Amino acid sequence: MSTDTIPSLSSPPAPEFPSTTPDTATSPAPSQPSIIGPSSLAPFPETTTNIDGGSRNVALTGLITGVVLGATFVLLGVCIFVCFYKRKKRKLKKKKKEDIEASINRDSLDxxxxxxxxxxxxxxxxxxxxxxxxxxxxxxxxxxxxxxxxxxxxxxxxxxxxxxxxxxxxxxxxxxxxxxxxxxxxxxxxxxxxxxxxxxxxxxxxxxxxxxxxxxxFVPNKTLEFHLHEKERPVMEWSKRMKIALGAAKGLAYLHEDCNPKTIHRDVKAANILIDDSYEAKLADFGLARSSLDTDTHVSTRIMGTFGYLAPEYASSGKLTEKSDVFSIGVVLLELITGRRPVDKSQPFADDDSIVDWVGYLVSLTTTFNKLLNFTSCSRQNL
The missing domain is CATH 3.30.200.20 (Phosphorylase Kinase; domain 1)
Structure with a gap:
């Protein structure tokens, strides 16, 4: 058999099926997640923690809590103090009222x-x-x-x-x-x-x-007030003034220190200092005297004494102590030194009528001390 007579066999064309393989030339490749590049990931909110900021917040919270608690305790303490103070004040007021009533009852004795x-x-x-x-x-x-x-x-x-x-x-x-x-x-x-x-x-x-x-x-030589302030009286010698001052001070010291119980005179003044023939002083008039046993618990509701001789603290508070007498005897000493009355509107007592204020004013000037002294008929050598 000849080869020319044998028909040639050929394969039929293959059927065309839709391609499942993407055309890389015409279609873009689908994006694939990458484990390497972050550029292809969607953004997420940051979740990192600020450690320093958290510490500050905790400290600030603690500070505020401490301040609030401290203020609360302080306020509570103030409230307690005010309550105790008002309670004590009420008790003192009640006691003072009772003292006043007791004093009135004593004063109203028939x-x-x-x-x-x-x-x-x-x-x-x-x-x-x-x-x-x-x-x-x-x-x-x-x-x-x-x-x-x-x-x-x-x-x-x-x-x-x-x-x-x-x-x-x-x-x-x-x-x-x-x-x-x-x-x-x-x-x-x-x-x-x-x-x-x-x-x-x-x-x-x-x-x-x-x-x-x-x-x-009987004390024959009248009172210190008479010798110092009576008109047309000769000015008293300094030696006599000194003797009178010492005598009056000794008598007052005896009342304050050696009496049992101790006694407060309450009306020391020139008119209550008597002078004998040898110019010895004798303290008189005990009608206002009080025992220290009374003054320890009693606040006087009636200020007793003589204007010009009263101690300021006694006049303002009514609390009587030995110092009230000491102030009064100090005024008497100023009378002896100056020859002036404790209160005299005819004298230029600075801006006041009080000899105490006037003397204080002159002493503050330091150069006018001699103006205090009563030199009318006494020589400086007798000082």
């Missing part, structure tokens, strides 16, 4: 109700002479004005001569007044138990009905 008790107490406790009203009336020529030594808010003082010839000074207190009764009791309670050469001695007393009389030793 002399008639006390006369029998006072007479019984006096005769048993004092041990002084008990005079009759007739005895003293006779001694003073029926309380004649010719025997009148002085007078004041308390009553009158007369010169008298007892049956045995003893010279006496008889103080007749105003009858029927509570103040006179209190002064009478204060005089007896105080002066009957004190004995000092610079204190006036009590010789006796008289209680007759509403009449209250006290009998003292």
């Amino acid at each position: 002399p008639k109700d006390n006369s029998n008790n006072l007479q019984q107490w006096s005769s048993s406790e004092i041990g002084q002479n008990l005079f009759t009203y007739e005895d003293l009336s006779k001694a003073t020529s029926n309380f004649s004005n010719t025997n009148l030594l002085g007078q004041g808010g308390f009553g009158y003082v007369h010169r008298g001569v007892l049956v045995d010839g003893t010279l006496v000074a008889i103080k007749q207190l105003k009858s029927g007044s509570g103040q006179g009764e209190r002064e009478f009791q204060a005089e007896i309670q105080t002066i009957s138990r004190v004995h000092h050469r610079h204190l006036v001695s009590l010789l006796g007393y008289c209680i007759t009905g509403a009449q209250r009389l006290l009998v003292y030793e």
Whole structure:
């Protein structure tokens, strides 16, 4: 068989099927996630933690908490303090009210109700002479004005001569007044138990009905006020002034330091310092005197004393101490040095009428001290 006669066999064309292989030439390749490049990843929010900022927040929170707690405790403490303060203030106010009421009750004592008790107490406790009203009336020529030594808010003082010839000074207190009764009791309670050469001695007393009389030793040379301020009196020598000052100070020191109980005079002034023939001073008039036992617990609701001699702290608070007397004796010393009254509107006492302010003003100038001294008839050599 010839090869030419054999028909040639050929393969039929292959059927065309849709290609499943993408045409890389015409279609872009689908994006595949990459484990290397971050550029193909979608952005996510940052979740990193700021460590320093968190610490600051914690510290700030703690600080605020501490401040709040501290302020709370402080406020609580203030509230407690205010409560205790108001409570204490109420107690003090109540106590002061009770003191005032007690003082008013003491001040309102009826002399008639006390006369029998006072007479019984006096005769048993004092041990002084008990005079009759007739005895003293006779001694003073029926309380004649010719025997009148002085007078004041308390009553009158007369010169008298007892049956045995003893010279006496008889103080007749105003009858029927509570103040006179209190002064009478204060005089007896105080002066009957004190004995000092610079204190006036009590010789006796008289209680007759509403009449209250006290009998003292007679001191002949009148008062310091008379010698310093009476018109047409010669100026007192410095040696005498010094002697009087020392005597008055010794008498006051005895009351404050050696008495039992200690006593506060409450009315130290030139008019209550008596002078004897040798110019020895004797402190007198104990009608306002108070025992230190009373002053420890009592605030006076009635300021007693003489204007110009009152200590400022006593006048403002009513609390009485020995310092009140010390201030008063200091004013007396200024009187002795300057020859001027404690209060005198006729004198140029700086911007005030007080000798204390005037002296303080001059002393502050340091160059005008000599203006304080009373040189009217005393030489500087006698200072």
